[in-house]
Amino acid sequence: MLEARALSFQVGQRHLLEGVSFGLEAGEVLGVLGPNGAGKSTLLRLLSGEERPSSGEVWLLGKALSAYTATELALLRSVLTQRRDLSFPFTAYEVAFLGRLPHLERRPEYPRDHQATTHALDLTQASALSHRKYPTLSGGEQSRVDLARVLAQEPRLLLLDEPTNHLDPRHQVEVLQLCRRLAREGWAVVTVLHDLNLAALFCDRVLLLHQGTVVALGTPQEVFEPERLEQVYGLPFALTQHPSGRPWVMPLG
Numbered sequence: 001m002l003e004a005r006a007l008s009f010q011v012g013q014r015h016l017l018e019g020v021s022f023g024l025e026a027g028e029v030l031g032v033l034g035p036n037g038a039g040k041s042t043l044l045r046l047l048s049g050e051e052r053p054s055s056g057e058v059w060l061l062g063k064a065l066s067a068y069t070a071t072e073l074a075l076l077r078s079v080l081t082q083r084r085d086l087s088f089p090f091t092a093y094e095v096a097f098l099g100r101l102p103h104l105e106r107r108p109e110y111p112r113d114h115q116a117t118t119h120a121l122d123l124t125q126a127s128a129l130s131h132r133k134y135p136t137l138s139g140g141e142q143s144r145v146d147l148a149r150v151l152a153q154e155p156r157l158l159l160l161d162e163p164t165n166h167l168d169p170r171h172q173v174e175v176l177q178l179c180r181r182l183a184r185e186g187w188a189v190v191t192v193l194h195d196l197n198l199a200a201l202f203c204d205r206v207l208l209l210h211q212g213t214v215v216a217l218g219t220p221q222e223v224f225e226p227e228r229l230e231q232v233y234g235l236p237f238a239l240t241q242h243p244s245g246r247p248w249v250m251p252l253g
Contacts, residue, residue: 001026001188002047002157007056009042009212016042017212020056026156029179029189031203033196035233038209040192041082044161047190048079060157074102077157078150082165086134092145093130096121099152120152121145123178125171139166147175151182158182160191164198176202200224200246208232220247 002024009017017039024030032040045051047058049065058065060076068076078099086095099120100113121127126144129137134145143166150158158179164172172195179189180202193199199206200220208216208223210232216223224247229237236252 001061002190003059004043004047005057005059007043007046007053007058009039009046009051010054015212017046017053020209020212020214022207022214022217024157024188024190026186026188027183028204029183029191029202031199031206032190032192032209033194033199033206034209034215037211038232039212040209041161042212043209044079044081044159044190044192048077048159049073050079071102071105074153076155077159078153078155080146080150080158080160080163082161089133089135091130092126092132092134092137092141092148093117093121095134095145096126096130096148096152099149099154102153116154117148117152120148123151124148125174140168140171143167144171144175156187158187158189158191160189162192162194164193164195172198196224196229196249197242200248201242201244224249 004020004022007017007020008015020043032043034040046053052066060068097113097117100117103113121130124144124147126141126148129141129145134142137145143163147163163175167175176198179191183189203220205218206220206223207214215232216228224239226237226239229249238250238252240248240250242248
């Protein structure tokens with residue numbers, strides 16, 4: 001579904017990403033990991049089409065990303081960014097309904113648009129917030145409404161930049177369980193995460209970045225080696241096994 005071909009991104013003399021390549025199939029959840037400044041958010045901006053690579057190319061469904069119009073892209077992929085400032089007094093429902101705008105560019109509003117919005121709010125357990133003003137919500141509540149907005153868009157590819165940010169442990173797990181459910185339904189999901197253990201539990205594969213380059217790409221079992229993690233994060237780790245059989249890492253700093 002998605003293919004990154006030797007992606008590099010440079011600002012002035014600084015290389016934020018260099019030579020990043022991977023593929024992603026429908027039904028797969030890919031976690032993008034790495035310390036602050038590793039290039040994770042930059043990679044997501046390139047995959048979404050928000051930024052164009054300095055070199056290399058992104059392909060989506062067998063077509064170069066640059067060949068799509070903005071509306072065509074919006075119907076195929078949705079993006080949850082880290083920065084989601086909205087000061088207008090919209091209700092949570094109205095914010096979630098914004099995800100339907102790419103569909104409304106081609107036709108009038110239909111009951112199906114409201115059904116999709118309601119369903120998205122149900123999926124993120126934000127239905128009870130529907131009539132509340134978005135600026136009055138807590139950070140975690142806003143995050144669930146923002147996720148509902150990108151789900152209401154009904155894309156085939158979901159790009160999430162730290163979707164568990166501001167969420168308590170229960171909602172972190174529920175968001176990633178939802179990612180797994182969507183993958184089983186045929187979506188492809190790329191999510192930036194900082195929590196290595198959540199990535200180990202819920203991602204099919206992980207892409208580990210350091211200083212803009214790929215250190216490792218594979219299953220959590222393949223990638224999570226204590227020596228490699230120490231090299232990337234700058235502190236020692238111990239590795240054990242979660243009851244699920246997935247790896248479980250513990251920083252020892």
